[in-house]
Amino acid sequence: xxxxxxxxxxxxxxxxxxxxxxxxxxxxxxxxxxxxxxxxxxxxxxxxxxxxxxxxxxxxxxxxxxxxxxxxxxxxxxxxxxxxxxxxxxxxxxxxxxxxxxxxxxxxxxxxxxxxxxxxxxxxxxxxxxx
Amino acid sequence: xxxxxxxxxxxxxxxxxxxxxxxxxxxxxxxxxxxxxxxxxxxxxxxxxxxxxxxxxxxxxxxxxxxxxxxxxxxxxxxxxxxxxxxxxxxxxxxxxxxxxxxxxxxxxxxxxxxxxxxxxxxxxxxxxxxxxxxxxxxxxxxxxxxxxxxxxxxxxxxxxxxxxxxxxxxxxxxxxxxxxxxxxxxxxxxxxxxxxxxxxxxxxxxxxxxxxxxxxxxxxxxxxxxxxxxxxxxxxxxxxxxxxxxxxxxxxxxxxxxxxxxxxxxxxxxxxxxxxxxxxxxxxxxxxxxxxxxxxxxxxxxxxxxxxxxxxxxxx
Ligand code: B12
Ligand SMILES: Nc1nc2c(ncn2[C@@H]2O[C@H](COP(=O)(O)OP(=O)(O)OP(=O)(O)O)[C@@H](O)[C@H]2O)c(=O)[nH]1
Ligand SMILES: [Mg+2]
Numbered sequence: 386x387x388x389x390x391x392x393x394x395x396x397x398x399x400x401x402x403x404x405x406x407x408x409x410x411x412x413x414x415x416x417x418x419x420x421x422x423x424x425x426x427x428x429x430x431x432x433x434x435x436x437x438x439x440x441x442x443x444x445x446x447x448x449x450x451x452x453x454x455x456x457x458x459x460x461x462x463x464x465x466x467x468x469x470x471x472x473x474x475x476x477x478x479x480x481x482x483x484x485x486x487x488x489x490x491x492x493x494x495x496x497x498x499x500x501x502x503x504x505x506x507x508x509x510x511x512x513x514x515x516x
Numbered sequence: 517x518x519x520x521x522x523x524x525x526x527x528x529x530x531x532x533x534x535x536x537x538x539x540x541x542x543x544x545x546x547x548x549x550x551x552x553x554x555x556x557x558x559x560x561x562x563x564x565x566x567x568x569x570x571x572x573x574x575x576x577x578x579x580x581x582x583x584x585x586x587x588x589x590x591x592x593x594x595x596x597x598x599x600x601x602x603x604x605x606x607x608x609x610x611x612x613x614x615x616x617x618x619x620x621x622x623x624x625x626x627x628x629x630x631x632x633x634x635x636x637x638x639x640x641x642x643x644x645x646x647x648x649x650x651x652x653x654x655x656x657x658x659x660x661x662x663x664x665x666x667x668x669x670x671x672x673x674x675x676x677x678x679x680x681x682x683x684x685x686x687x688x689x690x691x692x693x694x695x696x697x698x699x700x701x702x703x704x705x706x707x708x709x710x711x712x713x714x715x716x717x718x719x720x721x722x723x724x725x726x727x728x729x730x731x732x733x734x735x736x737x738x739x740x741x742x743x744x745x746x747x748x749x750x751x752x753x754x755x756x757x758x759x760x761x762x763x764x765x766x767x768x769x770x771x772x773x774x775x776x777x778x779x780x781x782x783x784x785x786x787x788x789x790x791x792x793x794x795x796x797x798x799x800x801x802x803x804x805x806x807x808x809x810x811x812x813x814x815x816x817x818x819x820x821x822x823x824x825x826x827x828x829x830x831x832x833x
């Protein structure tokens with residue numbers, strides 16, 4: 386099926402840093418994707434409900450507050466509970482390297498930290514879709 | 517999952533199935549046709565509200581508040597929110613949901629964002645398909661937020677029962693300039709941001725504009741609202757209800773739907789005819805010789821047209 390890739394860029398929790406999320410949203414748009422941006426302070430429940438209604442191919446979580454070890458796995462868990470197995474879940478933001486293996490274990494496919502070129506993220510998304 | 521199973525689950529109220537069906541009808545014309553044939557019998561029940569107006573007028577904020585008011589009365593409400601697709605990259609940022617954050621989890625609400633994907637007219641080519649899926653899924657009201665109106669984005673008239681035109685103070689001369697063809701489609705005018713200076717003047721200007729339209733059977737009401745503060749929303753909902761009553765009593769409801777169905781069928785026929793014409797002009801480069809004849813004044817364009825149509829009529833396809 387040759388259709389645009391749909392991505393939900395979401396900011397879970399109380400984190401107010403939204404520059405990164407906006408940079409990513411624009412980069413993905415410029416790569417031809419349809420990006421749904423829902424703004425700040427989303428609960429994992431809202432993120433998963435939105436992903437289902439929008440039938441996105443990718444959920445991209447952005448977090449700089451330090452709460453990623455709770456919020457990211459929670460999104461993965463809710464997706465599983467809802468039986469959603471065809472969505473690629475990735476994340477980015479200020480995330481210490483030592484936390485990354487645990488997050489991957491919990492079901493987040495890849496984590497992109499500051500300094501990663503957006504071209505790399507776009508390639509990753511294109512090569513790892515689950516649809 | 518097969519589309520029959522998806523339809524079954526959608527009719528049971530599963531949002532995931534509904535979301536997947538919308539993706540198919542938005543992207544795969546052949547599959548879409550199968551699905552839409554199948555669900556036709558369940559459609560036609562929803563009342564469809566179009567919300568249109570200039571970029572940034574507060575259409576999404578207003579939609580959010582209207583949805584909240586409607587679900588409080590026990591309705592199920594769906595929203596299709598349309599934003600422009602970049603003509604250069606084919607990508608888009610669909611941001612209308614930012615104003616509707618706390619509706620995401622409501623069991624009686626379904627929100628879907630769509631890019632225009634190159635379609636002019638304020639909607640995307642397949643908005644109508646998505647609408648049918650949501651209608652079949654049992655939503656009582658479906659609100660369609662169009663992209664900001666410029667001069668010709670009036671496709672919404674072809675699918676909505678009630679159109680709310682959102683205006684804001686400070687448009688000034690813009691009201692004059694968007695008048696032609698656009699003002700006419702409003703069934704209700706909402707002056708949003710009435711907390712800002714100039715709202716009364718905007719309302720007056722709209723009323724003056726309406727005074728000039730002589731051929732109106734029903735004068736559209738002008739309602740002042742402050743979507744951001746949830747003010748005037750009940751008045752607006754009342755006007756929607758009044759409009760529905762008017763449509764039903766006057767027979768306009770059926771008339772409008774019949775007209776729209778006719779338009780839809782004609783469009784479908786045109787689309788097929790265009791395919792036939794293209795296959796005849798492209799495949800065989802049929803017109804190359806004729807074009808030279810036109811250049812050399814041996815024939816004129818009308819003769820070539822008639823010859824071409826004559827040939828089409830004789831060949832089976
Ligand atoms: C700018 C900034 C702010 C601005 C934010 C403006 C805004 N609207 O975004 C302001 C001044 C408001 C601010 C406030 C605060 N900040 Co601040 N802030 C920063 C700073 C300096 C830069 C962040 C930034 O914008 N980077 C630029 C963007 C483009 O990069 P990025 O977000 O990292 O995104 C890139 C990647 O991470 C990745 N990415 C990000 N998200 C995603 C998502 C996906 C799907 C993908 C694929 C990739 C991806 O791609 C992007 C592009 O490469 C960082 C320090 C730093 N060096 O990161 C601190 C930092 C994030 N802030 C911090 C803190 C503590 C705060 C405050 C709590 C300070 C306070 N005590 O008040 C407040 C909290 C505000 C709030 N409400 O949440 C800490 C966080 C500590 C932690 N994680 O444990 C940091 C790390 C500073 C530090 N070293 O202590 N901050
Ligand atoms: N002062 C004031 N601002 C408002 C009101 N309603 C909405 N806004 C603000 O207007 C801005 C645009 O609101 P949206 O609801 O996104 O407008 P929109 O018409 O959907 O915008 P597009 O979809 O981009 O065309 C936001 O900053 C809102 O907070 C209001 O009643 N008063
Ligand atoms: Mg909007």
